[in-house]
Structures are given as structure tokens and as C-alpha cells.
Amino acid sequence: MSELVRRDPRQEWIIRNRLHPQHLEALAQMGGAVANEWMGPNGVIRRNPHAVGFIGPNGIRRIDRSGVQQAAQAPGRSVEAKDARQRVTIETPAFMVAVVPDMAGGRLSTHDRDLLGLARQLADADPAQPGAVLAIVFGEHKETAFGEAGIDRLLHLEGERFSGYLPELRVATLQGVERDLAPRYWLLPDSTTGGGELGRRLAARLDERPAAQVWQVEADSESTTGWRCTARGAAGRDDVTRALPRVVLALAECADPVSETRHAAEAITLSQELPEVLGRIQDMGEVAVDPASVSLAEAEFILSAGNGVKDWDGYHHAAEVLGATKGASRVAVDDGYMPRDRQVGATGTWVSARVYVAVGISGAIQHLQGIQSCEKVVAVNLDEGCDMVKRADLAVIGDASQILAALVARVEQYRAEQQENRDAA
Numbered sequence: 001m002s003e004l005v006r007r008d009p010r011q012e013w014i015i016r017n018r019l020h021p022q023h024l025e026a027l028a029q030m031g032g033a034v035a036n037e038w039m040g041p042n043g044v045i046r047r048n049p050h051a052v053g054f055i056g057p058n059g060i061r062r063i064d065r066s067g068v069q070q071a072a073q074a075p076g077r078s079v080e081a082k083d084a085r086q087r088v089t090i091e092t093p094a095f096m097v098a099v100v101p102d103m104a105g106g107r108l109s110t111h112d113r114d115l116l117g118l119a120r121q122l123a124d125a126d127p128a129q130p131g132a133v134l135a136i137v138f139g140e141h142k143e144t145a146f147g148e149a150g151i152d153r154l155l156h157l158e159g160e161r162f163s164g165y166l167p168e169l170r171v172a173t174l175q176g177v178e179r180d181l182a183p184r185y186w187l188l189p190d191s192t193t194g195g196g197e198l199g200r201r202l203a204a205r206l207d208e209r210p211a212a213q214v215w216q217v218e219a220d221s222e223s224t225t226g227w228r229c230t231a232r233g234a235a236g237r238d239d240v241t242r243a244l245p246r247v248v249l250a251l252a253e254c255a256d257p258v259s260e261t262r263h264a265a266e267a268i269t270l271s272q273e274l275p276e277v278l279g280r281i282q283d284m285g286e287v288a289v290d291p292a293s294v295s296l297a298e299a300e301f302i303l304s305a306g307n308g309v310k311d312w313d314g315y316h317h318a319a320e321v322l323g324a325t326k327g328a329s330r331v332a333v334d335d336g337y338m339p340r341d342r343q344v345g346a347t348g349t350w351v352s353a354r355v356y357v358a359v360g361i362s363g364a365i366q367h368l369q370g371i372q373s374c375e376k377v378v379a380v381n382l383d384e385g386c387d388m389v390k391r392a393d394l395a396v397i398g399d400a401s402q403i404l405a406a407l408v409a410r411v412e413q414y415r416a417e418q419q420e421n422r423d424a425a
Contacts, residue, residue, distance in 0.1 A: 009369050017390045085262040090152050093132035097123045098183035099151075100174065101135060102193045105300075105354065106142040110375055111189045111252040113149050118217055118248075118255035119187050120150045122227070125219065131184065133263070136177060138170060139163040146265035150258035154265045164283035165194075171201045172277045178206060180270050190214070190249035203247040210247035215254055217244060291325045296342065296349040299325035301357075302374075304344055307331045308360020308381060311401040315359065318404040321411055327351070329361045345370035360400045363388030380404075 014026040097119045101112035108116075116133060123131035132152035137143075139162045146154055157173060177183070188199035190212055203210035213232035220228035220243075227244035232251070296302065303319045304327030305312075319326050328338035330347060344351055346366040352373035359380045361367060368391055371377060379392035380403050389395040396403055 009372065010365055013365075013368055013372065013391065020390055085148070086260060088152075088261045089264050090130050090132045093123075093152065094126075094129035095123075095131045096134045096153070096181050096183040097131055097185045097187065098134045098136060098174075098177065098181070099187045100195065100198065101137065102189050102191055102195045103137055103139075103141055103143070104193050106140060108143050108145070108149055109189075109354075110257070111191055113257035114252055114254050115187055115189050115250055116150045117257040118250055119185075120258055121217065121255055122185055123152075125226075134177075134181065134183060134268075135265075136174065138173075147263045148258070150261065150263055151265045152263050153268050155268055155270070164285070165281065166283060167198060167201055168281065169277045170198060171205055172275055174198075174202050175205055176270055176272060176274050180272055184246070185244075186247045188247075188249050190251055196249060199247060199249040206247065208247045209245055210249055211242060211245050212249040214248055214250040217248075217250075217254065291319070291323050294325045296325065296327055296344060296351050299327075299351065300354045301325060302327045302344070302351060302353045302355070303357045303359065304328060304361060305332055305338065305359050306361030307335075308362075308400050309337075311404075312337055314401055314404055314408075318408050321408045324357070325353075327356075329367055330364070358388050358392070359404065361388050362386045363391060 011026050011029070014020045014022050017023060020026075099112075099116055099119045101108055101115065103109075103112065116135070119133040123133050133150055134153040134155060135146065135151045136155045136157070138157050140158070141156075155177065161169065162173075174186075186199075186202060186206075188202070189195035190199065196212075199210060200212070211229050211231050213236075214229045215232060216230040218228055218230075219226065223243040225244045228241055229244045229248065231240050231242075232238075233240040291299070291301075301322070301324045303315075303322060303324035305315050306329035309315050309332070316326070318324075326338070326342055327344045327349075328342045330343055330345060332338050333340055333343045333348070341349075343349065344367060345364070346369040348370060350370045350373065352375075353371075354375045355378065356371050356374040356376070357378045357380065358371075361379070362381070362383065363379075363386055365387075368387065371391075376394070377388075377392045379386075379388045379395045380400050381389055381395070381397065382399065383389070384395070384397045389397075
């Protein structure tokens with residue numbers, strides 16, 4: 001019999017949606033004796049943070065849904081309850097765990113938050129000698145919740161010299177962090193948006209043998225480092241287990257993101273001057289791309305239409321104004337309103353957009369399978385009980401044509417005001 005773990009995408013979808021009528025039943029079926037745990041798509045055990053009596057990754061028992069709890073004091077840290085999270089301050093850390101998030105779009109992605117959860121796992125392993133999680137952020141950002149993500153120290157490198165694609169400068173800067181702070185571990189996302197390349201460059205500069213495609217890290221008393229990691233190998237067909245090295249390139253869902261604590265995210269600076277680097281790569285800036293020419297599999301912002309759209313001219317106009325890539329449900333494609341290459345779902349294209357807006361789509365199981373990797377899903381629908389509304393992070397109940405028209409008017413008004421402000425300046 002094959003040892004491969006068989007997944008049930010529909011069961012996983014029901015578990016993710018707490019409003020689904022079969023949510024508790026699905027939790028009990030997949031979790032067995034522990035009804036609040038189930039296996040995620042990468043083989044990592046996922047937990048339900050909203051469950052009563054749930055034990056969080058930091059060992060804190062959640063007695064009520066508000067999460068306001070008291071935690072035992074540990075040497076080197078102070079803890080106080082505030083706003084449903086524990087305030088954690090590490091004054092004198094025994095060591096540092098450095099994390100270099102991708103910060104796609106200027107914000108922490110779900111991949112980044114999983115990576116920070118792994119960093120907290122390494123930093124908090126010994127309560128007597130707690131470590132601190134150091135995040136290194138390049139260029140401008142829009143993130144305001146570094147502390148909620150589990151960051152104790154924040155090194156923000158601002159200025160034009162750190163904007164754009166400058167891998168040589170970034171690696172030299174990370175080498176400066178290595179000389180100044182000497183982190184025990186370096187964690188980077190193994191992604192195509194920069195973390196994978198930067199991590200491999202850094203490992204070569206530090207003369208370290210990195211672990212790539214890591215999806216699980218566990219304590220191991222027999223290992224030389226006290227930890228062992230499991231990584232994908234042979235193009236994802238096999239798992240490779242080894243002692244955890246200093247440089248780790250981790251996949252999404254490598255650990256649970258921080259959900260119970262709020263950390264200081266104290267800003268720090270380097271004591272040494274950063275070296276001047278003469279890069280051999282020149283970033284010429286971003287190039288405007290027609291959203292219609294972007295494939296669905298690579299699009300970051302998708303406006304998808306279904307059977308509930310009646311004003312197709314308004315839909316196409318909205319996609320142009322918003323700068324979104326167009327998508328469609330199978331019904332809309334079968335009816336001839338959209339070409340076949342725009343179909344989203346298990347029978348079309350699997351998408352991983354950062355924002356997916358479903359307009360007039362009820363949410364057939366094949367369509368929901370195709371959008372399961374999307375970061376944020378927005379549903380516009382008349383039926384507040386449809387499956388797409390249950391899956392969505394944000395739902396707008398109303399007529400699709402009227403909502404799109406109002407959205408277009410608001411965007412055009414905002415752009416006109418911005419242009420007036422620039423002209424006045």
C-alpha cells in the first residue's frame with residue numbers, strides 16, 4: 001500500500017470555514033481523538049485557535065474565545081494580558097533568530113507569518129534562556145503588526161539604495177548583520193519572490209550548507225543542534241531529514257503563525273557602517289503590464305465573474321479600472337461570456353492570487369479547489385448562504401452590477417482627488 005498521505009480538499013475547506021454547518025463534524029472526523037487538529041496540505045498538523053480549551057503553540061491554554069489568559073513568568077521575559085494577547089518582552093535574549101521576510105506588497109504574507117512562527121518555536125524552546133526573533137526588512141513597507149507576528153527586534157533598512165532588485169547589496173548587508181549580531185539561525189522563505197534566491201546567496205557567503213524546501217522542524221536530542229528538519233527532495237517526491245543547519249529556507253506552513261502573543265518589535269540599528277557595494281545588476285524599475293496579458297496562474301489580483309453577473313460591459317470596465325486580471329467560473333465560460341483560458345478551478349486554472357474577488361460565483365467545489373491557495377478572497381453575491389460567501393474572508397451581499405459600479409465610481413473619485421493634490425503641490 002502506498003505511504004502517500006491522501007488529502008480531502010473539501011474536508012479541509014469545511015474545516016477552514018467555522019460557519020459551515022458541518023464544521024465541527026469535519027473536525028472530529030479528521031482529528032480523531034483531538035477534534036481541533038488536522039493535517040494540512042504539506043503534512044503539518046494544523047490547529048484550531050478558536051477552540052475552547054485549545055493549547056496554543058506557546059503552551060498557553062485558551063479557556064475562552066477572547067484568549068485573555070494569565071501566563072507563568074519565565075526568566076528573561078515579562079508577560080501581561082492585553083487585548084486578548086499576551087504581551088511578551090525579552091530584555092536580554094540569549095541568542096538571536098534572524099528572519100528575512102519577503103514582504104511582498106510591503107506587508108507580511110502568510111508565508112512570512114508561518115516563517116516567524118517557526119522562528120518563535122526555535123527562540124522559545126528553552127524558557128530559562130529565551131531567544132529573540134530579529135526581522136530584517138528592506139525598503140519601504142506598509143506593515144503595522146510586526147509585534148503580533150512574533151517579532152522582538154526589527155531592523156528596518158530604509159532608503160533608495162535598498163529598494164528594487166539588489167541582491168548583492170542585500171547579501172552584503174546580511175553579512176554585516178552576521179558580524180554585528182551573530183544570529184544562531186537564519187530563516188528565509190523558500191519562495192520565488194526573492195527569499196529563495198537571497199537565502200542561497202547568503203548561505204554561499206557564510207560558507208554554510210543550507211536546508212531548502214523545509215516544511216517541518218522538530219526537537220531532537222540526538223542531533224548536534226538539538227533540532228532536526230524535514231525537507232522536500234527529488235522534486236517533491238521524497239522527504240529528507242537532517243540536523244537543522246544555521247541557514248534554513250522554509251516552505252509555507254512550516255509552522256503555526258503566532259496567534260497568542262504580542263511582542264515588542266523594538267527597532268534596532270547596526271553598530272557598524274554598511275559597506276558600499278558596487279552591484280553588477282542595475283534595477284531599471286517596474287514595467288507597466290497589461291493585466292489582460294497576465295496568466296491566471298501568475299496573477300496577484302483577479303476579478304472573477306460567474307453566473308450572477310448580468311452586466312458584462314460593466315464587469316469588463318471594472319476590471320480595467322481596477323487593473324485586475326479577468327477570471328471566470330465554468331458556467332460563465334460554458335455560456336460563452338469568457339474564453340476557456342480564463343476559467344478558474346480544478347477543471348480550469350489553479351490560482352494563487354493575493355486578492356481574489358469572486359463576483360456572482362456561488363462556489364462549486366471545483367472552483368473552491370482552484371482558489372484554495374489565494375491569500376484573501378472577497379465574495380460579491382446576492383445569496384448570503386452560498387459556499388463562496390462561507391469561504392470568503394470578506395463578503396458583500398448585494399447586486400453585482402450595482403456594487404461594481406459603486407466601486408468603480410469610488411476608485412475614479414479617489415484617483416481624481418490624488419491627481420488634484422499632485423497638481424496643487
